[in-house]
Amino acid sequence: MSILEVQNVNKSFGGLKALQNVNLKVEEGTIHAIIGPNGAGKSTLLNCFVGKLIPDTGSVMFNGQSLLGKKPYEINQMGVSRVFQTPEIFGDLSVFENVMIPCFAKRDGAFRMHAVGRVERETDIRESAEQMLIDVDMIDKKHMHAGSLSRGDKRRLEMAMCLSQNPKLLLLDEPTAGMARADTNNTIELLARIQDRRHITMAIIEHDMHVVFSLAQKISVLAQGTVIVEDLPENIKGHPKVKEAYLGEAAE
Ligand SMILES: Nc1ncnc2c1ncn2[C@@H]1O[C@H](COP(=O)(O)OP(=O)(O)OP(=O)(O)O)[C@@H](O)[C@H]1O
Numbered sequence: 001m002s003i004l005e006v007q008n009v010n011k012s013f014g015g016l017k018a019l020q021n022v023n024l025k026v027e028e029g030t031i032h033a034i035i036g037p038n039g040a041g042k043s044t045l046l047n048c049f050v051g052k053l054i055p056d057t058g059s060v061m062f063n064g065q066s067l068l069g070k071k072p073y074e075i076n077q078m079g080v081s082r083v084f085q086t087p088e089i090f091g092d093l094s095v096f097e098n099v100m101i102p103c104f105a106k107r108d109g110a111f112r113m114h115a116v117g118r119v120e121r122e123t124d125i126r127e128s129a130e131q132m133l134i135d136v137d138m139i140d141k142k143h144m145h146a147g148s149l150s151r152g153d154k155r156r157l158e159m160a161m162c163l164s165q166n167p168k169l170l171l172l173d174e175p176t177a178g179m180a181r182a183d184t185n186n187t188i189e190l191l192a193r194i195q196d197r198r199h200i201t202m203a204i205i206e207h208d209m210h211v212v213f214s215l216a217q218k219i220s221v222l223a224q225g226t227v228i229v230e231d232l233p234e235n236i237k238g239h240p241k242v243k244e245a246y247l248g249e250a251a252e
């Protein structure tokens with residue numbers, strides 16, 4: 001069953017057609033990679049899933065409900081979390097405090113418990129936040145200032161913050177961008193473990209083909225705003241359309 005279904009999505013910026021008739025299905029429980037050259041429209045597409053952009057035409061359905069016209073926080077409360085291209089953490093707070101924040105949602109001017117998190121008391125929230133840090137192997141850095149973390153650890157922290165929201169669908173925009181190989185490999189292990197333990201569906205935008213072919217169960221290739229191929233990883237390498245349109249490692 002598909003948890004996310006995109007049909008005929010178009011999005012233009014002035015005269016630039018960033019997305020043209022995009023169709024995409026993300027099956028529940030899978031890791032789905034979205035790849036393609038710079039400027040292909042990958043981030044634009046992701047922005048249409050989280051309420052940051054509204055497509056000109058087309059539909060985006062999550063668990064059978066339309067996401068179009070919903071505010072980002074409403075989409076978040078429906079169970080969609082996103083790891084941004086640049087980590088959005090609170091540098092002056094501790095690692096632990098950062099993970100505590102998403103356990104609350106600011107609604108109607110007052111802090112309330114996050115609807116999805118099902119945590120009721122502060123002690124529960126603390127336990128839940130600790131578990132997130134264990135899951136991303138950062139419990140030993142709990143008291144560190146978030147601003148002093150390495151780039152890889154900032155990404156891990158952001159993932160822990162997303163996991164605290166107990167998402168059904170996790171969207172990741174280039175989770176390993178700028179990471180050294182060791183950090184990249186740690187991230188691959190981490191994402192595989194998250195999928196294994198929590199069965200969270202993930203859509204990952206990624207340029208690093210080592211990451212893509214290590215994790216993805218399905219791959220969509222985007223070129224000039226259109227999905228040119230959606231297939232199993234083994235059918236992507238060497239695919240004539242991918243070769244023609246995409247000059248990355250996926251074509252080799
Ligand atoms: N807010 C915007 N206003 C105008 N043009 C935009 C805007 N956002 C994106 N674009 C353009 O839309 C096209 C798709 O951009 P997008 O950021 O989605 O590409 P991408 O596939 O994520 O690329 P990259 O791999 O470099 O991150 C590009 O030509 C970009 O310049």
Ligand SMILES: [Mg+2]
Binds near residue numbers: 042043044
């Ligand atoms: Mg991008």
